[in-house]
Amino acid sequence: MKKNIIASCICAFTCMLFVTSCEDELPTMANYSAYAFSGLDANGGSWTPILLSSSDQITIATPADVTSSEYLAELASLKSDMASLNGDQRRAIEYWTNNPILRWNEIALELIAKYNLIPGPNDDGTYTLPNPAAPDGPPPFPFAHPPSAVRALAYLSVAHFDGLITAWHYKYTFNRPAPYQVDNSINSAYKQNDIPSYPSDGAVVAASSRDILSVMFPLEKEYLKAKAEQHLQSLVWAGINVDSDVVAGKFIGEEVAKVALARASNDGMKKAQCPKPVSDSIKAAAFNRFGWQWDNLELPTRPVGLTPLYGKVKMWYVPTVEEVRPIAPPAPGSDEYNANAKELVDIQDHMTEEKRRIANYWQDGLGTYTPPGHWNKIAIDFLIKYKENPLRTARTFAYLNMAMMDGGISCWDAKYYYHYPRPIQQIPGFKTIAGTPNFPSYTSGHSVFSAAGAEVLSYIFPAEASTVRGWAIEAAESRIYGGIHWRFDAEVGTTQGKDVAKYTVDRAKLDGAN
């Protein structure tokens, strides 16, 4: 009998090990460290910026010569800092790496996920909207839904790109070498390269990120300030920039952020969440035109859909939103419509594990970083894989996010122009495995965002083109499997995303980086 007890104890203990052994640290950020860049893009200062008129629109002073006493004092200060680094400082150096745009992009994604919460109803059945004038709420500002998220990412990325074109321009104008090239005894924390260090590209990224994200996420101002401060200091601790490099880079970052934020303040986003009378008139116009309308079926009913006027937001590269507006969807009752409805019922009635997995994998719903965030995550992985430098990184995110924002604007134009009902509204008793969003069905936002994102990534990483285009198709299909979109929403949305992205890619081809 004793033997049995011992045996069962051993068994129990083994089970416990089995349960606990898989509790390794779960990843909270991209797993990479500083790497040698695949190219330096010495001509980067000649590339065409997005918002700036030229790479010298923002001006900085000529730096002190590396033989000057001023510079030598900075160098001595850097060496003294590096000689007495504590654990937190070393961790900061390791965290930020020599391509810190990836970290700032992750910070943006995390804030999106934190703020991507739809306001719930009040006790009396009304809804209160987030208010930028009183961001504390409740509900807090912003509600970082996909249109809002992609916009924040676009402005962040455009500021990075223009800021780094400016930085590259001055780097190769002034050609001030990096501290470790001036003084052999300096052992920098990151891989050494020949990119001149004045102004600091890291500082451009830190300052512009802080300023853009502080406007997009006003409640995070202090958090972002502390992050940026640590990042700026880490540039000296890592031995890659002296203080004057950082000061000049920070100035460019702040200036370029102002330019980006000036565009943001007048892009039409403020009016996107229109009042109920406007929303009602949009709905009535669609009904008069087509004989159908989308209705919100939540309880209590939301009086206005999500951002009905997002389709009027200023686009980056599509001259007029009408030119990329898709054709009208099939009318309810038509053969194509009936076939689509039957397919949806069949899928939900015979849900497979594969379809469920796809529906969930691409859902990127409330509380997550949204579909545009997912495509930024995909870009992060490729940027690391291809060892892109910060300038190329900024360029990738800029075109990716501008294309997806233009895609979102075009999609929202179609959504509220056609005002097409969702499957749950049309099919009696229909139930879904994904949450039906608070806006019309046609076209699918996921499909447009994903196709637009995939087209830009295909252009930048041609070797990945078939992979990312396949993912875009899967993301589009996922909405059908989720039960919240008709097949024509997804298929037309995919085409729409490609059409919109063509404008972006055509522009990218002419920016001097090819």
Add this chain to the structure above:
Amino acid sequence: MKRILLLSAGALFSVGALFGQTPSDAIMMKQKELCFALVYDHGSWDQYWEGTYLRYNQTVATLTRKMVIPMVAIGIMDNLNLLVGLPYVKTESSEPNGGKFQGARGFQDLNIALKYEILNKQLGKGKLALLATGGFGTPITNYLSDYRPYSIGNGTNEFSLRGIAQYILDNGFYVKGTAGHLFRGQTKAERDYYYNNGSYYTAWMDVPDAWEFNAGIGVWLLDNKLKLETCYYGLKSTSGDDVRAYNAAQPTNKVQFDQVGAIGQYYLKKVKGLGVLAYYNQVVNGRNWGKFSSFGVGGTYQFKI
């Protein structure tokens, strides 16, 4: 009195923990005795705690969870029992609701436990029993744990250790208490990013470990044919995040609740070895969990091999 497998009125947390209550009972099968049990459990809530805030949500309206739980207890030795259970669970929203979500259904976790009687001796006017159980539960179907509130379980391995003490007077009144710790592993979601007070770039979600407490006062009546008990069950996750405002729950949440209930069991005189049971439970306090009301009915059948 030592003869029947009992389902305590306590836990109806996850169905895993429901079965886990059997290991928390002071009842033992004698060697070569077998007991089958089949229980139907019906739980529902129309309010839940979002963090510590108790709220309604018409997206879900009233959530109903129905379970059928077959179990078996085997007397390996007089003081060592093997327990096996496998719940079937079905969840759905009431109509109308604002979410139009599908419910979920399926077999949940296979639960296996060994119960060992450390001590059972006369002490004053009654008997004191001390027992310990070790249990292991593991999902046997590919159900999605990351689909709350409809998901049918935590979707992870769970190892449990419980200590049980019972003192029963010769006149049939008894008190008992259980304390246990649930070691949970990770569950795999079908997405590779989620927010848990920060970003997580993985499909794996950490399901918090938990403490479990159970206390009961009861009496055996009618010549040990009828048992009546009132009981408390408490579950306290040791870590985890709160459900965010008007957002769906997820397996990483810090689930806590207190529940009170009552159970009656009756062993038929006419059919040897056959018993019936019924119970009612009410969650009275909680965090990131539904304010469940639940009842159950079931039967047990015991025989010697």
